[in-house]
Structures are given as C-alpha cells and as structure tokens.
Amino acid sequence: MQCHTVCRLCSACCPVTVTVEAGKMVRAARKSFLPEEKRLSCPKLAAAPEIVYSPARILRPLIRSGPGNGFHEASWDEALGRVAERFNFFRRTDGAQSIAWLRGMAADWGAPWDYACRLMNAFGSPNTIGNGSVCHVAREMAHAFTYGAMTLPQPRNSRCILIWGKNDRNTAPGVCEQILHARSHGARLIVVDPIRTSFAQMADIWLQIKPGHDGPLAMAMLNEIINNNLYDAAFVDQYGIGFDELRAAVAHFSPDLVAADLWLDPEDIRRAARLYATTRPACIIDGNGLDMQLSTFQATRAVCMLRAVTGNIDREGGDLIPQPIPLKNIQLKERLPKDVQPVTAAYPLFDAFHPTWGRHAQSCLIDAILGERPYPIRMLVVQSGNPAVTMTDAKRVRRALQKLDFLVVIDLFRNRTAEMADVILPAASCFEKTQLNRASMRSSPVVLQNQVIDCLGESRPDWQIVFELGRRLGLEADFPWASVEAAIDEQLSPSGLTVAFLRENPDGLWTEPTKFEKYRSKGFATPSGRVEFHSDRLARAGHAPVPFAEGTFEDLPGSADACNADVVIGISGERTNRFTHTQFLRIPSLARQEPEGFVDIHPRDAAARGISDGQEITISNERGQVRMKARISDVVHPGSIRIAWGWGEIDPDANVNNLTDDNRRDPITATPSNRSFLCRIET
Ligand SMILES: Nc1nc2c(c(=O)[nH]1)N[C@H]1C(S)=C(S)[C@@H](COP(=O)(O)OP(=O)(O)OC[C@H]3O[C@@H](n4cnc5c(=O)[nH]c(N)nc54)[C@H](O)[C@@H]3O)O[C@H]1N2
Ligand SMILES: Nc1nc2c(c(=O)[nH]1)N[C@H]1C(S)=C(S)[C@@H](COP(=O)(O)OP(=O)(O)OC[C@H]3O[C@@H](n4cnc5c(=O)[nH]c(N)nc54)[C@H](O)[C@@H]3O)O[C@H]1N2
Ligand code: SF4
Ligand SMILES: [Mo]
Helix, strand or coil, rough: CCEEEECCCCCCCEEEEEEECEEEEEEEEEECCCCCHHHHEEEEHHHHHHHHHHCCCCCCCECCCCCCEEEEECCHHHHHHHHHHHHHHHHHCCCCHHEEECCCCCCCCHHHHHHHHHHHHHHHCCCCCCCCCCCCHHHHHHHHHHHHCCCCECHHHHCCEEEECCCCHHHHHHHHHHHHHHHCCCCCCECCCCCCCCCHHCEEECEEEEEEHHHHHHHHHHHHHHHHHCCCCCHHHHHHCHHHHHHHHHHHHHHHHHHHCCCCHHHHHHHHHHHHHHHHCEEEEEEECCCCCCHHHHHHHHHHHHHHHCCCCCCCCCCCCCCCCCCCCCCCHHCCCCCCCCCCCCCHHHCCCCCCCEEECCCCHHHHHHHHCCCCEEEEEEEECCCHHHHCHHHHHHHHHCCCCCCEEEEEECCCCCCHHEEEEEEECHCCCCCCCHHHCCCCEEEEEEECCCCCCCEEHHHHHHHHHHHHHCCHHCCCCCEEEHHHEEEEEEEHCCCCHHHHCCCCCCCCCCCCCCCHHCCCCCCCCCCCCCCHHHHHHCCCCCCCCCCCCCCCCCCCCCCCCCCCEEECCCCCCCCCCCCCCCHHHHHEEEEEEEEEEEEHHHHHHHCCCCEEEEECCCCEEEEEEEEEECCCCCCCCEEEEHHHHHHHHHHHCCCCCCCCCCCCCCCCCCCCEEEEEEE
C-alpha cells in the first residue's frame, strides 16, 4: 500500500510516499516537481524503517527506581499519574510557574506546539519555551520587524539566487532541487558562507565571510547599492519608512573600509552587491548561518533590507510574503495569571512578536534553574529535544538539569537528556502520528502529515501524551477532543479545511492562488504598514532602530584583539544529510556511511602546528574542550576551524557546546553565539 504523508525526520518537512506492507513501513520516497531521475535522495529517509523499528526505541514508559538508580518499566497509568502528581505538588509548594516545559525542534514547530502551550497556560505556568533563540525564530522576528512576516524565497523562478548562510544541499532537498533547476536555466548564484559548500563551489561569486560578520557585510552591500542608485527608488519611496536613516547608517560601511575585517576583497563585495541588485527577480535564501550569532537580529534585519531596497519583496522569483492558512489560536494565553512573569521576561519583544510562536529565549530557563531568579524552577518537561547536548555551554546546562527536582523527557530514544530523567515517556515517530506541520501552515499547498503505521509498542503520539496529561491535571474541558483529527479540525476551522478533505487531496491543497505584491492593497504587517528601515518599536524598547547605525561591530566573535596567531575562530559544524543534530548517529546504515565527526583545519594552520590528517586534537577555551580527529581541508579559511556538530550524543568530549558561551547574548532575542566562538588548538 502507498500512503502519503510528510517526513519530519528533520525540519525540511518533505512530502513523501510511504510503502506499507502488512502494516509495516518498508520504504519511503520524496515527492518533487522534478522527474524521478533528477530527484535528490535523502539518506535519513532511506533509513526511515531502520529508525522507526530501531531496537533502541523506547516502547514503554520508564520511571527511575530511586536516586542514582536505573529505570523500571511502567504502565502509562502509573507514569502519567506520577507526572501529574509532581505537577500538582510543585504547584502547591512553589507555584505553577515553578514547572517549565522545554521543546526541541523534532515534534514540529507548527500546530502541535499549541498543545503544550495550551496545557501549560491552562495549568497556570507561563514557561513553555522553545529553542527558537538558536534556530529560525530570532531570524523570523527580524523579518517581521522589517516587513511584517518571514518571506519565503522563490528560487525556482529566480534569475539571481543569493544564498546567505544556508546549505539546502544537506538540510532541505526540496529547496535544493529548486536552486539546481534555476541554475540549470541560467540563474546567477551568490553564496555568503565561511565554508566552501557545494553551492559555494558552483557559485558565480562566493564571499567567504569571516564567521559571524554577516551584519557588516549586508551593510557594505547596501552601501554599494544605495550609493550607486541601484535600488528601487519607487518602491522605497512609496512603501518604505526611514530610508534616509538607513542611508546614513550604511555610509559607515564602505566596502573598502570594512572588507579586510570581514576577510573579504572589497571588489568582491561590490560585484556581489551589483549582481544581486541588477538581476531581477532575485531572492535571498537566508539560513541558520545567520542564527546563533550575537547580532542575529540586526544582521538578519540588514539582510532583509537588501530585499526591500531592491524591491524583490513579494515578487515572483523574489521573496514571497507567505499566505498562511488561518488557524484558530488555541493556546489559552488569556488564562495565565497576570501577575506572574515568564522566566524569559528580559526579552519582551521576542516573547511577544508573534501571536502563537510563544517564548523561545531558552537560555533564560537555565538562568532561572541555576540562579532561582525571578523564581526557582523545580520541574521540567523536555519534549522532543536533547538540551544536555544541544544547548549552549553544555557544562552549565548539565548542572541545571541535575539541579532540578524532577525531570520528565518525552522522546523516542534514551538520549543524553533522557538519561538524567525521572520519568521517560515514549513518543511515537513522525510516521506514527497525524499532525499539522509548520511547512504546510506557512504557505500553500497545505499537506497533512498523516499517520501511516500503528504506534510501535506502547509509544504514543505527542498530541495524545499532552491531551492525556492535561486531563489528569483536571483540564478535561480544555482537552475535549476524542481524536487528533477533531483537534486539528478545530484548529483549521477558520480556513474551511478539514482533515478528511486534506486526506482526499494527499498531494496538497492550494487554499488560495499565490498572489504577489499584496502590499499594494494591504501594505505590510508592521506598525507603520510600511517596510521599516527605521523601527520606532525598536527605538522605544531601547534598541537600535536602524541596524549597525553606529558603524561599529567590535562585539562579533573574532573582532577582538584576542583573535591572534594562537587563537582561531571555531565554527559549529556541518549538518550532514545523514543526521539531524544529535539524532540517528547510532542507526547502523547511517553510522556506517559516517562513523565519526572531524575538525576541519586549513592546511596552512595544520602545518604551522604540525598537525597531520586524522590526528586527534584538543580544542579548548575557558568553558571547556572538545577532543576530535583533525581533517586537513581547505573548505575552511585559515584562522578558522569547523568542528563537527551533534557528536556530543555519542561522546560528551565531542560536544561543540562544551565551547560555546552563554554569558553574551543578542539583546533582543537572547541568542548566544553557538555558531562561532574563539578557541585554541592543542596537539
Ligand atoms: N553549537 C550548536 N548548537 C546548536 C546548533 C548548532 O548547529 N550548533 N543547532 C541549534 C538548532 S538550529 C536547533 S533546532 C537545536 C536542536 O536541538 P534539539 O531539538 O535538542 O536537537 P535534536 O538532537 O534534534 O533532538 C531532538 C530529540 O527529539 C526526539 N524526537 C524525534 N522525533 C520526535 C517526536 O516526534 N516526538 C518526540 N517527543 N521526540 C522526538 C529525538 O529522538 C531527539 O532526542 O540545536 C541548536 N543548538
Ligand atoms: N540533515 C539535516 N537537515 C536538517 C537539520 C539537521 O540537523 N540535519 N536540522 C534542521 C534544522 S533544526 C535547521 S535550523 C536547518 C538549518 O539548515 P541550514 O540553515 O542550511 O543550516 P546549516 O547547514 O547548519 O548552516 C548553513 C550554512 O551556514 C554556514 N555558516 C556557518 N557560519 C556562518 C556565518 O557566520 N555566516 C554565514 N553567512 N554562514 C555561516 C554553514 O557553513 C552552512 O553552510 O536544517 C534542518 N535540516
Ligand atoms: S530532508 Fe530527508 S529527513 Fe528531512 S524531511 Fe526531507 S526526507 Fe525527511
Ligand atoms: Mo534549528
């Protein structure tokens, strides 16, 4: 039997066809606009049956037998009873706010996020927190503060594609196919990346930027475009606000002045700016290379302004303002007590920028656990995440997790975080549950993620775990749905769609035809209704209303004098297409293809230190160290090294986050610099 669903083994959300025989998933294939022979395959999807039927899956709830002891298997009744009892206990002793819920990326960014928020809001705790401060949510906010929404680049019909810190070859094959298709039809390609990726290799212009220096580069490109009148003056005049302030700010960033600090040639910056501004339509694909930086918000805003000054926003082949399906907001935020601040209160703009995204300043959770400010956190539920490895400054995070009175983990596998838990609840995989996924909510066509096989063992879908826990906490009236279909139908009600209707259209429904230049009738969803080159909202909150208006950028990693012959910039490594963060590293077929991670070091830096290929080296700084084998490679720039990402799950000494610093953060989005940091190489 062929079944249609959406893969969620990573956040690319590819529509797939799954072959099910005798109730078992046997294989799956990506759908695509390209003919079969041109489609990209995905190793994770090829290994999907191995992942789903892995003997390492947790198939029954587990309860810790006693402090320092192992776990014993339990019934759902016993496990949920224990969790609910602890919820009620800590509400009595320390207030509902002393319980927090932390979500990783895996169970989806989309509508399922609403369920955990609903439970916690109805229970009375404002502390449902996601990891968007290190992922795309901080970037999303910068888009929203510039032109009202995060744009969706349209590479397939573009004439010039600017890839800025994104590697869709490994992380989003559907978009990669569009890029390759456009390229084969003559589109020009510009890549901004400190690493020579496969896109960088094939680009017309590759800017091998100094890690973390994207903001000044975007400002230098704006300088070139504005000073040479290559911008779309009609668009800027009619739809922008604060362009003169932007013009004044970019004056500090002449390519000649800043290029050396960015490890770039000024002429390359000028060429890239001119090519982007004079080839229409052009789109910018921005990515996680812009996330996890100390200036994530303002750097992304500067990149957004490139789209705006060139008038590429909401044009075909440019960057579309998405047309999300209207959903009912079921988060019950209104039920929260008014006098209790969330632990993320120091980042109010980030907490509030979107009606349903919720809170994402995840570092604040660790502050609150360790410092007991603004109040103590006693209990934590971790759903679909592995913070012991993936959060900044791993040693500090471990201390915080150990300090908790009670830790619940909802996961498929016993990851490093689950090993510290008091209760582990077994979650079903993405192929074992129906849900609305983010990709299908953001834009048409809307594709339903469908359950295609039964849940394994006693594992349960995340929605069911949350609904049942809610009912145990006395919130039966808030979780009235007998099935997830009923819940989704309610969420979908403003759109006129239903689960049944989506199932009849497994390849996706176009809810409304794509419309371009919607701003002509509707304006932009910013306070002024215009593209905000200057933001009053930011000024009122005490932040720079125009990015980098002072012309300084000393704060960025590597700008300080500390970056000398002894110190290098560490780059948090590649997401290869076999693994998702800390996931699947032990799946046999994937582990055979890629048995370990490496530190990429430039031949010049290796020679200077007498390091040979394959030699085990130690990377260290004030926070900790990483031990890993060196791979001599000129994909990196001299003075920088790239350290493989995710391997802390296998070996705590191989965790990049041993080196990352949570003391300094983006003032708006609480983003620490997980992406790049200073470190030393020891042999
Ligand atoms: N230094 C550094 N730090 C980083 C990053 C980096 O590149 N470098 N990347 C950052 C980014 S962008 C992100 S998004 C985060 C990721 O951080 P996490 O979300 O913590 O990372 P994962 O390793 O993907 O952990 C996901 C967990 O969810 C489980 N899981 C999978 N599917 C499901 C499901 O359907 N339900 C449930 N309940 N569990 C499920 C998996 O088994 C796994 O244990 O890390 C961030 N941290
Ligand atoms: N296979 C796989 N797919 C995934 C994931 C996964 O773990 N594995 N994770 C999913 C998640 S949660 C996310 S957030 C997305 C992320 O997907 P992407 O946005 O593609 O993220 P990365 O591949 O980590 O980084 C993108 C590029 O940024 C570059 N980069 C590093 N530092 C800098 C910098 O300072 N400036 C610039 N301009 N570029 C820089 C890197 O070299 C890399 O080529 O992928 C999703 N898809
Ligand atoms: S890239 Fe692969 S793992 Fe990620 S959603 Fe697509 S098919 Fe699944
Ligand atoms: Mo992410």
